[in-house]
Structures are given as structure tokens and as C-alpha cells.
Amino acid sequence: MAGTTNSIFSSSLPSSSGRLGSFFASLSEDWRYIRIILAALVLWYIGSQIVYIFVDTPTNSSAAKVEGFASKAILHILYFLFLLFLVRLYQFSRTLDRNDSIISALFKAYKADPYQPVRWCIFAVLAVVSFTAFISIFMSVKTAIPEMVPFYFDEAAYKIDRFLFLGHDPWQLLAPLFAYTKVISVIDFFYTAWAAFIAGTWFYCFTSRAMNITRRYQFCLAMILLWIVAGNVVATLLSSAGPVYYEYFTGDATAYAGLMSELARINEIAPLGAVEYHGVLLDMYENSSRRIGGISALPSIHCGSTLLLLITFWKSPLPRLLMIGFTAIIFIGSVLLAWHYAIDGLIVIPMAFACWFAAGWILRKLVPAKTES
Numbered sequence: 001m002a003g004t005t006n007s008i009f010s011s012s013l014p015s016s017s018g019r020l021g022s023f024f025a026s027l028s029e030d031w032r033y034i035r036i037i038l039a040a041l042v043l044w045y046i047g048s049q050i051v052y053i054f055v056d057t058p059t060n061s062s063a064a065k066v067e068g069f070a071s072k073a074i075l076h077i078l079y080f081l082f083l084l085f086l087v088r089l090y091q092f093s094r095t096l097d098r099n100d101s102i103i104s105a106l107f108k109a110y111k112a113d114p115y116q117p118v119r120w121c122i123f124a125v126l127a128v129v130s131f132t133a134f135i136s137i138f139m140s141v142k143t144a145i146p147e148m149v150p151f152y153f154d155e156a157a158y159k160i161d162r163f164l165f166l167g168h169d170p171w172q173l174l175a176p177l178f179a180y181t182k183v184i185s186v187i188d189f190f191y192t193a194w195a196a197f198i199a200g201t202w203f204y205c206f207t208s209r210a211m212n213i214t215r216r217y218q219f220c221l222a223m224i225l226l227w228i229v230a231g232n233v234v235a236t237l238l239s240s241a242g243p244v245y246y247e248y249f250t251g252d253a254t255a256y257a258g259l260m261s262e263l264a265r266i267n268e269i270a271p272l273g274a275v276e277y278h279g280v281l282l283d284m285y286e287n288s289s290r291r292i293g294g295i296s297a298l299p300s301i302h303c304g305s306t307l308l309l310l311i312t313f314w315k316s317p318l319p320r321l322l323m324i325g326f327t328a329i330i331f332i333g334s335v336l337l338a339w340h341y342a343i344d345g346l347i348v349i350p351m352a353f354a355c356w357f358a359a360g361w362i363l364r365k366l367v368p369a370k371t372e373s
Helices: 019-051 063-094 102-112 116-142 154-164 170-179 181-192 194-207 213-237 243-250 257-269 273-287 301-312 317-336 342-366
Strands: none
Touching: 019 116, 019 213, 019 342, 116 194, 116 213, 154 243, 154 342, 170 181, 170 257, 170 317, 181 194, 181 257, 181 273, 181 317, 194 213, 194 301, 213 301, 213 342, 243 257, 243 273, 257 273, 301 317, 301 342, 317 342
16 A cells, blocks of 8 residues: 555556557556466465365365355455555545545546556456465365374474463463453454455455555465465474364363353353354364365464565555554464464464565566566
8 A cells, every 4th residue: 555646546647648558568567477376376276186186075064154154254355345445545535636526536537547447357357366266275275184184283282382481371471351352352353354354455466556566466476375385284284273172172171271261251241253263163174065164273374464464565654553553463363362372373474474585586586677666
């Protein structure tokens, strides 16, 4: 969202002459990056299909739970995109003279570059298709993790947490927050809406020309690399379910009894999305016939992806400030809402930075420098 813009969808308007040429030039410029993103998704898809050669597909069904989960996720994404539209509209209004109205300014922008809405629609479709593929491929592998490597690392993760925090469980250090129901509700809201921030930013990177083009697609490629390396490969090697499922998979009912008791208590006062999804994902694990959902704790993709958001918007003061707060909420929520061990968030930090720099290196190697804006 950095930089001033002369329209909601573009930071600059082409001259009246050569509009068609400018239209195709802008398509070509972005396509040099998008083809790399699509190629990475294709390679990832091929890898996921190879995985399923050796893994049996579940045979039971839990369609109602899956559809409910998907509907809420889509609703959150729509909310975020609407918020993003309002922010872009505000940015656009800041560029206007006092006597100009937004409607008249938009009409003038359209007359100056009538191909702009077409260009935006093309990139919007590519964003939706690529992100849908991105999520589908990731989940198809994630659901197969316990089939390839049964959950075994939870007890080790529990001990590592206690070692790092000098004999204490990390959630206990944050336990004073449980005295404030509204604070937990806010943390739960943002943690649950995390997917909308990821999807919305992906959409923004495809459709907005306000940010440097390499940086926009560096986020997308870094996300793919992170979710492959951390979310699929490392998650399989260190197969674990997380604190919420600790008793279910280890038989130890005492380790996280206090944490689960606090969440149940607050859920009675103010229903938490996390508590609902705890049950939904377990039900999908036991009964789903679709490659959706999946249980996996280490490393935390929530924390890693949020860190990539922060890195992406770091050069823009206001988004940077907002993302710092959002990142803090996600890291705290990953522990307090029983999804993750503290080590899950800590171990993903260097992975996120490595994927960001690797994505930048790949794009610089594969895209000629003259195409950067």
C-alpha cells in the first residue's frame, strides 16, 4: 500500500496516445513474474501427486463440516478485500484537489486509460486462480502428513518449550491475559481472520501497481517456498499435532489441561473461533474424504506467513506499524489458543527470512532487470 496513487488500481496513468501499447506492456511486465509463480505451483502440484501415489486417500466423509469451514473462510476473505478497497479508495482521495469528487476523478482516470479496468480484471482472475491452487496443493499434502509420518514429535516439542522457558510452559507466562475476555476475543478474531490477510495480500500483489513489482511477486514466491519447505517438508519430518491435540495423540491429559480449561471457560462467556475449529479439524482428520484441513503444528505457518507480511510492507510506515501489531497478535495467539508450541513460531522465523531472500534471488535471476518498476 506504499506510495501515492492516481487511481484505485494503478499508481500512474498512461498518456492518451499509445493506450493499447501501454496495456499490453503492463501485461507483459507482470507476466514475466506471474509465469514464475505459476511454474512453482505446477511443480508443487506434481510433487503433491507423487506423494499421493504412496498415501491412501481417506474413505469417510464430513462434507457439512468442510463446507461450513470453507464458507467462513471465504467470508473473512471478502471482509478483508472490502477493507482493502476502502483503504485504496482513501489513498486515492488523498491525491485529489479539494474541488474534485471521487466519482469525477475516477471517470477522468477511466477516460485517460480505459484499458485499466480490463487489466485489473485479468490480474484479479490470475490472483484468484493461483491462490486457490496454492491453498489446495498445500492442504492436499498437509492432510497426508500423518499418513507418511505419524505424529511423534509432540512430547519432544513440549520438553523443548519447557527447557527454553526455564521449566515453565510458555502459555503460563501469557496466562494473565486470560483475565481479560475481550483481549482473548480480539486475539482469537485476528488469528481466525489470518487467512483473509494472506489471501488479501496475495490479491493485492497481483492487482496493485503501487508497490515495487519485484517486491510484490517476491511475497508470493516466498509464500510458496515457505509453505513447501516449512509447511510440507519440515512439518512431515517433525510431525506433530500441537497442544490442543496433545492428550488425544499422546494420552497425557495433564500437560495442557490448564490451558484447555481456560479456553473452555472463556468460550462459555464469548464463543471462540479457535475452540470451534479445534473440533472441526479433528473431525476432518478422523472422517474427511476431501484433501482439506489437516493437522500440523511444527513449524507454525501462521507465524511464518505473518512474518512475510511484515517484511513485505516494511518500507511503508503505516502498514509496517499495523503489521507489527498483527504479527505480535499471531505469535501470542498461536500459543494462547493452543494451536502451537512456542518452538513452532521460533523455528519458523529463520525459515521465513531464508524463503524471502531465496525468492528475491530467484526473481532477480529469472526476470531481466529492465522489467522492474
